[in-house]
Amino acid sequence: MENWLMTIMNDFRYECKGRFVIKKLIVVLITLLLAGCDNVQHHPDLSETIYSIVENKNSSEISLKSLTSFDWEKAFLFTPYTTQEEIEERLDVNFNDPSNIDYRDDIYLLVLMNDGIVDQYVEVARQGADFKIGEKEYLTPSADLIFIERY
Template identity: 60%
Template sequence: MKRITFIIFTLLLLVGCSQSSVQQNTELEESIYSIVEDKNISEININSLTNFDWDKAFLFTPYTSQESIKEQLGVNFKDPSNIDIRDDIYLLVFLNDKKVVHYAEINRQQCSFSIAEKEYLTPSNDSINIDR
């Protein structure tokens, strides 16, 4: 009985810690919402809105599969937003040193978002286009 309890505890500990450093950044989400509300703005400079270290950010469109997210990121990331079955959000995932450090769920707000022909954003090339 002690062995089974130990195994269950170990599994729960591993599952609980697997993405413990990954945080949904609701402050960033609110900042993006405020920018999008201004109909005169057509671009978001993400680096000016972040207060954490990152070297790459990926913007995933609605209905992006978990497999595609993993392939593009190059790391295992369990998408907590379930974007693969949603059309109401975009998912913005930040990496630092090949580790996911933050993510944001960006409500579409009757807009589309894109990063043009870029594969991902960097702190020096950080603009997201707002298409109304």
């Protein structure tokens, strides 16, 4: 009888530990998911639209405002190999670059901000071209041209 009771108590202890471990694991997973989530949205449709404009060899500029259906106040264009520190310094906000542009030479990174917050980002494929915004630090809806320089 005693062995039976000890077995039940051990099973109960193991089950409680298991539940505690599972609860702990769920809390850790939720925390990781929330930490990894931010409100910055990748905009693949805009990326594809820009791709088709650049693909047309007669195109020499991109009017960003005409391609966007969402509000934005500033758009920053980052060249290949731009470091995380440089991006954050120019944006003047914390931004975890999801494109890893600091290791890539196949894209430019376009970051759109609204109300001082990074709202959207676009990976712009180079396609045998470089992109310039002139002497400006960033684009605005009223000064929105990205120039295509083919090589």
